[in-house]
Amino acid sequence: MPKNQIVVCVLATLAITCQAFINPTSSSASASHTDSSLNLNRRSFANAGVTVAAGLIGVASPAFAGIDPTLLKSLPVQGDEAGTVQRLRQIEAIQKPATDLVDIPFEELPSGVSYREYREGKGEAVVQKGSKVAVEMTIRCKSFSTQNEPGGVKYFTTKQDTEFNELAWTIGSGEILPGLEEAMMGMHKNGLRRIEVPSTQVFPAKKADQLPLPTTKDGKRIFERLFKTDATLLFEVLVTRIK
Template sequence: MASSMLLATAASPRPARAGIDPAALRALPVEGDVDGSASRLRQIESATGPRPEDGKDIAFETLPSGASYREYREGKGDAYVQRGSRVAVEMTIRCRSFSTADEPGGVTYFTTKQDTDFNELAWTVGSGELPPELEECMMGMRKGAIRRIELPSTVVFAAKKNQQLPLPSEKNRDGKRRFENLFKTDATLLFEVLVTRIK
């Protein structure tokens, strides 16, 4: 009988966890994830279904304008962002100089979910409605693609002067205050962009 119990135990071993809760481990930041962006991105993408390629550690690519971007997810389909494209995106804009423990990438001043009527921003690429450096960093994106785009202070100040920055809605008082204070310090902005439609 003892031998049969031993066989049953050997056939279905219990996982050894050494007192560690795996669920708690998933919430911890990844080594090398200094600003928490990879951890936050996992949370954002969980709603749309993460894929293996989402976890790749890809460096930001810096363009001659000084703007830089990092692609977290490649999109699908034949259509891609180019000059003249009519695009719609979900977008969050963060003030890099105002980072907090909860938002180490910078506090949010604008989101399409809170500050637009249709939960997205739509425009024609090259129309001058948004900063050309932002559009430059979006070139080649397909539907479903996700990029983080960083615009340096010099670009952001010029975009403000040309009225090319999305503004928080009247009900978003925190966003309005953050936007006003942004230009009293380093005005670097971080855009989180998800392409939802391309024509």
């Protein structure tokens, strides 16, 4: 017998039993059982029935057990006859894949620079010495963190501090700090890495004018504070072009 039918039968039986016990039909029985002790027993019995019923109802499996809600995004949207919503979902899945959120350990290089590769990217072209690259980038100060930015407050982003939301240069030209370029080697187009450059390499890069500079008031203020403490930087780099 299905589980829901068993629950219904048990509830019906409990209801009939409780009714018969609490409201006996015999007049002699009702006359001889009016003391407070019997009333207490009746209440206890009724409450026990409710508890058992609640427990039986609670054993039902969750409605969405075994279903991954993220898979629902791939299903057709009712009423989306043109397929517009479905295509937007597919674009979002490409631009922000779930793998971007995987917590991958840092790989440390001999120089002390370390990085995490969140997305490998595609294509035959790879970042190497002499490559002309364009990237979207965010630079965070590891020693500064807030509730909204626990990974470090950003002082520079290509979105706010550049005209076309990208930073372009030639690898090995000396324009950008060498530690960052070292950790970018081997990246493909659309590859995404988070690169940590230690303070010992950031200070010399500042003197050599190899650090991207902020243009906003807040960014400039944070940049100046950075060099009064540990100047370790976290670069979030998305490669958009390689030549």
